[in-house]
Amino acid sequence: MQLIVNGLSCIRGGRPVLENVSFTLEQGKALVVTGPNGIGKSSLLRTLAGLVHANAGTVKLEGGDEELSVGQQAHYFGHADAIKPALTLKENLDFWQSFYGSPTRTAYEALLEVDLGDLIDMPAAYLSAGQRRRLSLSRLLVCHRPLWLLDEPxxxxxxxSERKLEILMAEHLEKGGLIIAATHAPLGLLNPDRLELGREQIADPFADDELFEQDQLQESQQ
Structure with missing residues (x-):
């Protein structure tokens, strides 16, 4: 399996955000995307996930399901937690499992992986910020999707919890998965590929910052 991105560009809010981004990611490899704040890292991941329309370029997952888009074969782990506070932890994961399909773990098994098994019947509204983040992370475990898109994970x-994330990412890669992570922090990945976004790949250096709050609102409603 191989992810091939060629000449990817996108326009948001009537302004160009990304311009001519190209890379190839091989099966079992991770790509770490870096660059200054507002340079377009989040917009890149959201475009790959199909949440933002690409106005130029191509994205192809060779060896994947040809009947599905790349976004439909990806887990997107963004800034917002994408959980419903009124639902229990189990109900949240049951929803995502029914939405994604291709189940790999039960809700309880996924929660155990992130040390939340004892809280399975608790409404998500009572979780701390860190616990909410771990619940969101467990969405990646209940169903199989080969590509993980991680935004400041x-x-x-x-x-x-960071060490647990390292273990989960390593396991996903060992099984032939792919990971693209936009981050300012070290992730403990072994020999990842790297993509540093620069000014030549973003036409409006302030657009990504201005769209950040809009992205958070959209993620919270998904």
């Missing part, structure tokens, strides 16, 4: 995680 260590945000709100304590040191123990």
């Amino acid at each position: 260590t945000s709100a995680l304590d040191a123990a």
Whole structure:
């Protein structure tokens, strides 16, 4: 399996955000995307996930399901937690499992992986910020999707949870998965590929910052 991105560009709010981004990611590999705040890292991940329309370029997952888009074969782990506070932890994961299809773990098994098994019947509204983040992370575990798109994945995680994330990412890669992570923090990935976004790949250097709050609102409603 191989993800091939060629000449990817997108326009948001009537302004160009990304311009001519190209890379190839091989099966079992991770790509770490870096660059200054507002340079377009979040917009890149959201475009790959199909949440933002690409106005130029191509994205192809060779060896994937040809009847599905790349976004339909990806888990997107963004800034917002994408959970329903009124639902229990189990109900949240049951919803995502029914939405994604291709189940791989039960809700309880996924919650155990992120040390939330004892809270399975608790409404998500009572979770701390770190616990909400771990619940969101467990969405990646209940169903199989080969591509993980992670936007600042260590945000709100304590040191123990960061180590657990490292283990989960390593397991996903060992099984032939792919990971693209936009981050300012080290992730403990072994020999990842790297993509540093620069001014030549973004026409409006302030557009990504201005759209950040809109992205959070959209993620919270998904």
